Amino acid sequence: MPAFPPAHVPPGLLPLMEAVAAAAMTLAARIARNGVAEHLGAAAGVNSDGDAQKALDVIADEVFLAAARAGGVRHYASEEQETVLDLGAGAWALAIDPLDGSSNIDTNVSVGTIFSVYPAAAHPEASFLRPVAEQIGAGYVIYGPQVALVCSFGQGVQRYVLDLDARAFVLVDVAAAIPPAAAEFAINASNYRHWPAPVRAFVDECLAGTEGPRARNFNMRWIASLVAEAHRIFIRGGVFLYPADGRKGYEAGRLRLVYECAPMAYLAVQAGGGATDGQGAILDMVPATLHQRVPFVFGSRAKVDRVAAHFAGEA
Numbered sequence: 001m002p003a004f005p006p007a008h009v010p011p012g013l014l015p016l017m018e019a020v021a022a023a024a025m026t027l028a029a030r031i032a033r034n035g036v037a038e039h040l041g042a043a044a045g046v047n048s049d050g051d052a053q054k055a056l057d058v059i060a061d062e063v064f065l066a067a068a069r070a071g072g073v074r075h076y077a078s079e080e081q082e083t084v085l086d087l088g089a090g091a092w093a094l095a096i097d098p099l100d101g102s103s104n105i106d107t108n109v110s111v112g113t114i115f116s117v118y119p120a121a122a123h124p125e126a127s128f129l130r131p132v133a134e135q136i137g138a139g140y141v142i143y144g145p146q147v148a149l150v151c152s153f154g155q156g157v158q159r160y161v162l163d164l165d166a167r168a169f170v171l172v173d174v175a176a177a178i179p180p181a182a183a184e185f186a187i188n189a190s191n192y193r194h195w196p197a198p199v200r201a202f203v204d205e206c207l208a209g210t211e212g213p214r215a216r217n218f219n220m221r222w223i224a225s226l227v228a229e230a231h232r233i234f235i236r237g238g239v240f241l242y243p244a245d246g247r248k249g250y251e252a253g254r255l256r257l258v259y260e261c262a263p264m265a266y267l268a269v270q271a272g273g274g275a276t277d278g279q280g281a282i283l284d285m286v287p288a289t290l291h292q293r294v295p296f297v298f299g300s301r302a303k304v305d306r307v308a309a310h311f312a313g314e315a
Protein backbone atom coordinates (compact mmCIF):
# COMPACT_ATOMS: atom_id res chain seq x y z
CA MET A 1 0.00 0.00 0.00
CA PRO A 2 1.54 3.38 -1.00
CA ALA A 3 1.85 6.06 1.70
CA PHE A 4 -0.40 8.24 -0.44
CA PRO A 5 -3.13 7.06 -2.87
CA PRO A 6 -2.19 8.16 -6.41
CA ALA A 7 -5.63 8.39 -8.06
CA HIS A 8 -6.27 12.15 -7.65
CA VAL A 9 -2.72 13.46 -7.91
CA PRO A 10 -1.18 14.54 -11.25
CA PRO A 11 1.49 11.90 -11.99
CA GLY A 12 4.32 14.45 -11.98
CA LEU A 13 3.43 15.52 -8.46
CA LEU A 14 3.18 12.04 -6.99
CA PRO A 15 6.78 11.89 -5.69
CA LEU A 16 6.18 15.19 -3.93
CA MET A 17 2.90 14.07 -2.36
CA GLU A 18 4.47 10.80 -1.23
CA ALA A 19 7.32 12.76 0.35
CA VAL A 20 4.87 15.20 1.99
CA ALA A 21 2.79 12.29 3.33
CA ALA A 22 5.90 10.60 4.75
CA ALA A 23 7.04 13.88 6.33
CA ALA A 24 3.60 14.38 7.86
CA MET A 25 3.74 10.90 9.41
CA THR A 26 7.21 11.61 10.84
CA LEU A 27 6.02 14.88 12.33
CA ALA A 28 2.78 13.38 13.66
CA ALA A 29 4.75 10.70 15.53
CA ARG A 30 7.02 13.31 17.10
CA ILE A 31 4.08 15.56 18.05
CA ALA A 32 2.36 12.60 19.70
CA ARG A 33 5.45 12.09 21.92
CA ASN A 34 5.93 15.76 22.84
CA GLY A 35 7.29 15.90 26.38
CA VAL A 36 8.55 12.32 26.40
CA ALA A 37 12.05 12.72 24.99
CA GLU A 38 11.94 16.30 23.71
CA HIS A 39 10.09 19.55 24.38
CA LEU A 40 8.65 20.72 21.09
CA GLY A 41 7.24 23.94 22.52
CA ALA A 42 10.64 25.17 23.73
CA ALA A 43 11.72 28.59 22.50
CA ALA A 44 14.14 28.25 19.57
CA GLY A 45 14.84 31.80 18.39
CA VAL A 46 13.18 34.29 16.07
CA ASN A 47 12.52 33.88 12.34
CA SER A 48 13.32 36.49 9.70
CA ASP A 49 9.84 37.93 10.07
CA GLY A 50 10.28 38.61 13.77
CA ASP A 51 8.06 35.72 14.94
CA ALA A 52 9.24 33.73 17.96
CA GLN A 53 10.11 30.19 16.86
CA LYS A 54 9.42 27.04 18.84
CA ALA A 55 11.53 23.89 18.57
CA LEU A 56 8.79 22.27 16.48
CA ASP A 57 8.79 25.16 13.97
CA VAL A 58 12.45 24.46 13.26
CA ILE A 59 12.05 20.66 13.22
CA ALA A 60 9.04 20.86 10.88
CA ASP A 61 10.99 23.10 8.52
CA GLU A 62 13.87 20.58 8.40
CA VAL A 63 11.51 17.65 7.85
CA PHE A 64 9.63 19.34 4.99
CA LEU A 65 12.82 20.68 3.41
CA ALA A 66 14.06 17.08 3.18
CA ALA A 67 10.67 16.08 1.72
CA ALA A 68 10.95 18.87 -0.84
CA ARG A 69 14.38 17.60 -1.94
CA ALA A 70 13.02 14.06 -2.24
CA GLY A 71 9.89 15.21 -4.07
CA GLY A 72 11.40 17.09 -7.01
CA VAL A 73 11.17 20.62 -5.61
CA ARG A 74 13.59 23.17 -7.01
CA HIS A 75 12.49 26.27 -5.07
CA TYR A 76 11.56 26.02 -1.38
CA ALA A 77 9.93 29.03 0.31
CA SER A 78 9.21 28.55 3.99
CA GLU A 79 7.73 30.82 6.62
CA GLU A 80 10.78 29.86 8.69
CA GLN A 81 13.38 30.83 6.06
CA GLU A 82 14.37 34.37 5.17
CA THR A 83 14.80 33.74 1.44
CA VAL A 84 13.81 31.13 -1.13
CA LEU A 85 16.14 28.10 -1.06
CA ASP A 86 17.30 26.93 -4.48
CA LEU A 87 17.60 23.15 -4.24
CA GLY A 88 19.28 22.95 -7.64
CA ALA A 89 17.11 20.47 -9.48
CA GLY A 90 13.42 19.70 -9.82
CA ALA A 91 10.35 21.03 -11.57
CA TRP A 92 8.34 22.43 -8.66
CA ALA A 93 8.22 25.37 -6.30
CA LEU A 94 6.89 24.65 -2.81
CA ALA A 95 5.63 27.37 -0.45
CA ILE A 96 5.11 26.09 3.07
CA ASP A 97 4.08 27.03 6.58
CA PRO A 98 5.77 23.95 8.10
CA LEU A 99 4.05 24.33 11.45
CA ASP A 100 0.89 26.37 11.74
CA GLY A 101 -0.61 27.20 15.13
CA SER A 102 2.67 27.22 17.07
CA SER A 103 1.05 28.67 20.20
CA ASN A 104 -0.84 25.38 20.61
CA ILE A 105 2.11 22.97 20.59
CA ASP A 106 2.28 22.36 24.33
CA THR A 107 -1.47 22.49 24.93
CA ASN A 108 -2.26 19.34 22.92
CA VAL A 109 -4.50 21.28 20.56
CA SER A 110 -4.39 20.67 16.79
CA VAL A 111 -1.54 22.19 14.79
CA GLY A 112 -0.88 21.80 11.08
CA THR A 113 1.19 22.27 7.95
CA ILE A 114 0.02 24.35 4.96
CA PHE A 115 1.54 24.11 1.48
CA SER A 116 1.19 25.39 -2.02
CA VAL A 117 2.75 24.16 -5.28
CA TYR A 118 3.74 26.09 -8.42
CA PRO A 119 5.77 25.14 -11.47
CA ALA A 120 9.32 26.35 -10.72
CA ALA A 121 10.19 29.63 -12.48
CA ALA A 122 13.61 30.55 -13.81
CA HIS A 123 14.59 32.41 -10.62
CA PRO A 124 13.84 31.45 -7.00
CA GLU A 125 11.82 34.55 -6.04
CA ALA A 126 9.92 34.54 -9.34
CA SER A 127 8.52 31.15 -8.38
CA PHE A 128 6.47 32.84 -5.64
CA LEU A 129 6.14 36.54 -6.55
CA ARG A 130 3.59 35.75 -9.24
CA PRO A 131 -0.24 35.57 -9.41
CA VAL A 132 -1.35 33.16 -6.70
CA ALA A 133 -3.91 31.90 -9.24
CA GLU A 134 -0.95 30.11 -10.85
CA GLN A 135 -0.89 27.55 -8.04
CA ILE A 136 -1.24 24.05 -9.44
CA GLY A 137 -2.02 22.50 -6.08
CA ALA A 138 -2.38 23.25 -2.39
CA GLY A 139 -3.14 21.45 0.81
CA TYR A 140 -2.81 21.19 4.54
CA VAL A 141 -2.12 18.51 7.12
CA ILE A 142 -3.87 18.65 10.46
CA TYR A 143 -2.20 16.94 13.42
CA GLY A 144 -5.22 16.48 15.64
CA PRO A 145 -7.02 13.61 17.35
CA GLN A 146 -6.90 12.34 13.78
CA VAL A 147 -4.17 13.20 11.28
CA ALA A 148 -5.74 14.28 7.99
CA LEU A 149 -4.43 15.66 4.71
CA VAL A 150 -6.72 17.85 2.64
CA CYS A 151 -5.54 18.87 -0.82
CA SER A 152 -6.54 19.92 -4.30
CA PHE A 153 -4.90 19.81 -7.69
CA GLY A 154 -7.62 21.77 -9.45
CA GLN A 155 -10.21 18.98 -9.63
CA GLY A 156 -12.09 19.58 -6.37
CA VAL A 157 -10.79 18.92 -2.87
CA GLN A 158 -9.86 15.51 -1.55
CA ARG A 159 -9.66 14.57 2.12
CA TYR A 160 -7.39 11.77 3.34
CA VAL A 161 -7.09 10.34 6.85
CA LEU A 162 -3.95 8.71 8.26
CA ASP A 163 -4.47 5.03 9.08
CA LEU A 164 -1.89 4.58 11.84
CA ASP A 165 -1.91 0.78 11.57
CA ALA A 166 -1.35 0.77 7.81
CA ARG A 167 1.03 3.78 7.98
CA ALA A 168 -0.76 5.24 4.96
CA PHE A 169 -3.22 7.97 4.11
CA VAL A 170 -6.65 6.73 3.01
CA LEU A 171 -9.02 8.72 0.78
CA VAL A 172 -12.23 9.42 2.70
CA ASP A 173 -13.82 12.24 0.68
CA VAL A 174 -13.25 12.64 -3.04
CA ALA A 175 -15.15 15.94 -3.35
CA ALA A 176 -15.02 17.80 -0.05
CA ALA A 177 -17.39 20.77 -0.17
CA ILE A 178 -17.78 23.68 2.24
CA PRO A 179 -21.47 23.98 3.14
CA PRO A 180 -22.67 27.20 1.46
CA ALA A 181 -24.04 28.73 4.67
CA ALA A 182 -23.51 28.07 8.36
CA ALA A 183 -24.09 29.69 11.73
CA GLU A 184 -20.49 29.80 12.98
CA PHE A 185 -17.82 32.47 12.73
CA ALA A 186 -14.21 32.40 13.93
CA ILE A 187 -12.28 35.51 14.94
CA ASN A 188 -10.01 36.55 17.79
CA ALA A 189 -12.56 38.77 19.52
CA SER A 190 -9.99 40.14 21.97
CA ASN A 191 -8.99 42.49 19.15
CA TYR A 192 -12.50 43.92 18.74
CA ARG A 193 -11.47 47.44 19.67
CA HIS A 194 -8.75 47.43 16.99
CA TRP A 195 -10.87 46.16 14.09
CA PRO A 196 -11.98 48.26 11.10
CA ALA A 197 -15.67 49.26 11.04
CA PRO A 198 -16.84 46.66 8.45
CA VAL A 199 -15.49 43.79 10.58
CA ARG A 200 -17.12 45.17 13.71
CA ALA A 201 -20.39 45.57 11.81
CA PHE A 202 -20.29 41.95 10.60
CA VAL A 203 -19.52 40.59 14.07
CA ASP A 204 -22.06 42.91 15.72
CA GLU A 205 -24.85 41.57 13.54
CA CYS A 206 -23.81 37.99 14.33
CA LEU A 207 -23.76 38.76 18.07
CA ALA A 208 -27.20 40.39 17.86
CA GLY A 209 -28.64 36.97 16.99
CA THR A 210 -32.36 36.61 16.54
CA GLU A 211 -32.89 40.21 17.63
CA GLY A 212 -30.52 41.58 14.98
CA PRO A 213 -30.71 42.10 11.20
CA ARG A 214 -29.71 38.47 10.47
CA ALA A 215 -32.61 37.19 12.65
CA ARG A 216 -30.70 34.10 13.75
CA ASN A 217 -28.24 33.07 16.43
CA PHE A 218 -24.58 32.41 15.64
CA ASN A 219 -21.81 30.56 17.43
CA MET A 220 -18.26 31.84 17.78
CA ARG A 221 -15.02 29.81 17.70
CA TRP A 222 -11.30 30.62 18.06
CA ILE A 223 -8.67 27.89 18.22
CA ALA A 224 -5.68 30.06 17.19
CA SER A 225 -4.68 27.37 14.63
CA LEU A 226 -5.64 28.39 11.11
CA VAL A 227 -5.49 24.76 10.01
CA ALA A 228 -7.86 23.62 12.75
CA GLU A 229 -10.35 26.39 11.95
CA ALA A 230 -10.08 25.52 8.25
CA HIS A 231 -10.70 21.86 8.89
CA ARG A 232 -13.86 22.62 10.85
CA ILE A 233 -15.03 24.94 8.06
CA PHE A 234 -14.34 22.29 5.41
CA ILE A 235 -16.40 19.80 7.41
CA ARG A 236 -19.36 21.90 8.56
CA GLY A 237 -19.05 25.39 7.12
CA GLY A 238 -18.63 28.80 8.70
CA VAL A 239 -16.30 31.73 8.20
CA PHE A 240 -12.83 32.65 9.47
CA LEU A 241 -11.59 36.22 9.80
CA TYR A 242 -8.14 37.58 10.58
CA PRO A 243 -8.58 41.22 9.55
CA ALA A 244 -6.13 44.08 9.46
CA ASP A 245 -6.35 45.94 12.74
CA GLY A 246 -5.10 49.01 14.53
CA ARG A 247 -2.27 47.36 16.44
CA LYS A 248 1.30 48.11 15.43
CA GLY A 249 2.43 45.39 13.02
CA TYR A 250 -1.13 44.29 12.17
CA GLU A 251 -1.78 46.89 9.44
CA ALA A 252 -2.25 43.98 6.99
CA GLY A 253 -3.47 41.43 9.50
CA ARG A 254 -1.33 38.58 10.71
CA LEU A 255 -1.44 35.81 8.15
CA ARG A 256 0.99 35.44 5.29
CA LEU A 257 -0.25 35.51 1.70
CA VAL A 258 2.24 33.05 0.19
CA TYR A 259 2.27 30.38 2.92
CA GLU A 260 -1.19 30.58 4.49
CA CYS A 261 -3.82 32.62 2.66
CA ALA A 262 -3.09 31.65 -0.95
CA PRO A 263 -3.22 27.87 -0.34
CA MET A 264 -6.29 28.14 1.91
CA ALA A 265 -8.01 30.35 -0.66
CA TYR A 266 -7.24 27.82 -3.42
CA LEU A 267 -8.73 25.02 -1.31
CA ALA A 268 -11.75 27.09 -0.26
CA VAL A 269 -12.61 28.03 -3.84
CA GLN A 270 -12.11 24.45 -5.04
CA ALA A 271 -14.52 23.38 -2.29
CA GLY A 272 -17.20 25.87 -3.38
CA GLY A 273 -16.38 28.51 -0.77
CA GLY A 274 -14.77 31.92 -1.01
CA ALA A 275 -11.72 33.87 0.18
CA THR A 276 -11.20 37.64 0.26
CA ASP A 277 -9.15 40.30 2.00
CA GLY A 278 -12.38 42.29 2.27
CA GLN A 279 -11.78 44.30 -0.90
CA GLY A 280 -11.03 41.58 -3.44
CA ALA A 281 -10.51 37.88 -4.01
CA ILE A 282 -7.32 36.40 -2.55
CA LEU A 283 -6.87 34.40 -5.77
CA ASP A 284 -6.57 37.68 -7.72
CA MET A 285 -3.53 38.78 -5.72
CA VAL A 286 0.13 38.93 -6.67
CA PRO A 287 2.53 38.94 -3.69
CA ALA A 288 5.00 41.85 -3.74
CA THR A 289 7.25 40.28 -1.10
CA LEU A 290 7.74 36.74 0.14
CA HIS A 291 6.54 37.23 3.70
CA GLN A 292 3.75 39.71 2.86
CA ARG A 293 0.73 39.63 5.19
CA VAL A 294 -2.86 40.18 4.10
CA PRO A 295 -6.22 40.50 5.87
CA PHE A 296 -7.92 37.15 5.42
CA VAL A 297 -11.56 36.05 5.35
CA PHE A 298 -12.55 32.64 4.01
CA GLY A 299 -15.20 29.97 4.31
CA SER A 300 -18.82 29.47 3.31
CA ARG A 301 -19.66 31.47 0.21
CA ALA A 302 -22.65 33.35 1.68
CA LYS A 303 -20.72 34.48 4.76
CA VAL A 304 -17.65 35.60 2.83
CA ASP A 305 -19.95 37.58 0.52
CA ARG A 306 -21.63 39.15 3.55
CA VAL A 307 -18.29 40.33 4.97
CA ALA A 308 -17.32 41.70 1.53
CA ALA A 309 -20.66 43.53 1.36
CA HIS A 310 -19.85 45.26 4.65
CA PHE A 311 -16.51 46.40 3.23
CA ALA A 312 -18.26 47.67 0.09
CA GLY A 313 -20.80 49.55 2.22
CA GLU A 314 -23.60 47.46 0.75
CA ALA A 315 -24.70 45.42 3.78
Ligand SMILES: O=P(O)(O)OC[C@H]1O[C@](O)(COP(=O)(O)O)[C@@H](O)[C@@H]1O
Pocket residue numbers: 051079097099100101102103188224225226227242254
Ligand atom coordinates in the same frame (compact mmCIF):
# COMPACT_ATOMS: atom_id res chain seq x y z
O1 LIG B 1 -2.80 34.45 18.39
P1 LIG B 1 -3.68 35.09 17.37
O2 LIG B 1 -3.36 36.53 17.11
O3 LIG B 1 -5.14 34.86 17.62
O4 LIG B 1 -3.30 34.39 15.96
C1 LIG B 1 -3.63 33.08 15.68
C2 LIG B 1 -3.28 32.81 14.26
O5 LIG B 1 -1.86 32.83 14.11
C3 LIG B 1 -1.41 31.61 13.56
O6 LIG B 1 -0.98 30.76 14.59
C4 LIG B 1 -0.25 31.99 12.65
O7 LIG B 1 0.43 30.88 12.16
P2 LIG B 1 1.87 30.40 12.74
O8 LIG B 1 1.65 29.63 13.99
O9 LIG B 1 2.32 29.56 11.57
O10 LIG B 1 2.71 31.64 12.92
C5 LIG B 1 -2.63 31.00 12.88
O11 LIG B 1 -2.60 29.60 12.81
C6 LIG B 1 -3.77 31.46 13.78
O12 LIG B 1 -4.97 31.58 13.09
Ligand SMILES: [Mg+2]
Pocket residue numbers: 097099100101226260
Ligand atom coordinates in the same frame (compact mmCIF):
# COMPACT_ATOMS: atom_id res chain seq x y z
MG1 LIG C 1 0.65 29.67 10.25
Ligand SMILES: [Mg+2]
Pocket residue numbers: 057079097098099100101102
Ligand atom coordinates in the same frame (compact mmCIF):
# COMPACT_ATOMS: atom_id res chain seq x y z
MG1 LIG D 1 4.06 28.54 11.14
